Amino acid sequence: MAHIVTLTLNPAIDVATSVPEVTPEHKLRCGAVRRDPGGGGINVARVVRELGGESIAVYTRGGATGLLLEELLEEKGLLRRSIPVAGATRESFTVAEGSSAREYRFILPGPVLTEPEWRRCLSTVEELAQGASFIVASGSLPQGVPEDFYARVARMAKQRGVRVVVDTSGAPLAAALEEGVFLAKPNRRELCELTGMKGEDFAGQAAAARELVARGRAEVLAVSMGADGALLTTRDLQLRASPPPVETHSSVGAGDSFVAGMTLSLARGKPHDEALRWGIACGTAALLSQGTDLCARADVERLWTQVAAATV
Template identity: 40%
Template sequence: MQRRVCCNCVHDPTRRAMTAILTITVNPAVDLSTEAPAVIPDRKLRCSAPRVQPGGGGVNVSRAIANLGGVSRTLLAFGGPTGMALTNALRAEGLDLRGLGVDHPTRQSLSVRDAANGLQYRFMMPGPDWTESDCATARAAILQALEPGALVIPSGSYPPGLPDAFFVDLNRNVAAAGGRIILDTSGSALRAAARTGTGLFALRMDHEEAQELSGARLKRLDDIADYASRLHRDTGSRIVMIAAGAMGTVIVTPDWRGLLRPPVVVPVSKVGAGDSFVGGFALALSRGDDPVSACAWGVAAAASAVTTPDTDLCDRADVERFVTEVTRSAL
């Protein structure tokens, strides 16, 4: 009998033991989402009752992995009543949490959907200021939690005070322990990661971030692929991925350069699509898939996430169906 391939292969005796996954969220949030009949300036907007959900890059990566039947350890900084609400919600979802020892009050974020035109407006707060002592404490907590060979996923924005090169510098320690960093960030932290010779295992960004980083418009897929190849060469990263929206994800590895295109879906919310991608990608890597096949799982997870509201992230059944519809083409 043919075995059905799915995201949770831990019980498959033909598979090797799964690699540990460690997500890191230095700037988590409690996400509030609501809807207004129309978003109009200078008027009181009567909104629907808000949904309250956990947020932050690494937090959502762990949630996506759990949605797909996988397991990860979630490291995060949290504090205050908002932090308590966040961790209570994550524990209710069954996540394995560990604090970074930095207990500043956790921030909030807000997304509002305009019912008149379907557009979504997202308001992201900066988070608390970190001190040098906070950075040292978080670094020690990460290294203490590091398992040999683990996939380490710092994801999301940085709080003020955290050095842009924090995780790039940490990469030496992670690599020495046999670990592999998958970095998904933006802004000045992404610029730090794009410096020559950073040597990350995987570097991911979206099209807009790639354009900002390159200083070019990158209108064609070949332009995106050429820039990904440049990053692959200059940074020494083993894998570089640039998400190009509905067109799919461009990936460059030592063995292949190409596009993985998702099935056509009707989008509901783009929130969490990138985090779902990273979750699907990391989970597939953890079970031994090659990088391109793992990227296909990530593309399927992102496609699933855009069909769900707010930060519900990917759905396992959809991902298992969508991954069979992901197409590959060399660039």
């Protein structure tokens, strides 16, 4: 199986902690702190490795937090290629409130990238695309990066016969779909924004997904629907799968875990229905982990047997 290249232009140090109760104005004494390397593509690479796959993570890093990111990635044992940038790598933090079991997530802005910096990211991915099965371009774009950056990645990959997975939102997602990708993973809200669809009835979502695929925006469209599972659409079929019920500890990285499970399964030559089940199992397993940890292989393999994909 060829390797998977993941791309993260706006990585983060993901910090997780807890407080008894979130209240204004007072000092909130936090519990134990957990730090993990984060950002869409990095999370995908972590899950691919957890499941026994091979990936190379491409990401930016800068400042003291960039050095910490390198240390954390070394601990995870990821194959990687970093692009030094002048700005500091961002931090994001998640606070679990003990009294309510609610989760508060704070996403800080990342550095501003110069044109030479983001062009180095593109050239590095182009170099590593040789012999790759997939390029997973995931996460937000930092300031200074053009909105069509992921579309440029898709164009380059198609010229080399490499399939591209895009998981982002807003204008960067729309631009990538204009270029056309192999797999895209919008959520329901993003699907509405892409198609102008109003409301959230399932029949309308299914029709909107079929329209995007028919227009060549993506060969495979996986619409994530939270607790309702996911809807997968190709030109030939439309499948829906729901997650088994679990006790949620943290939702951090669930979407990235879903992307990793689907991509790795497709890279292993599995059919679409099986890939969807692996995606659902990975996303659900991530909910069982504490703080900024991601899914565990044993949980994924156990949950996979409980997921069924049915034709819509």
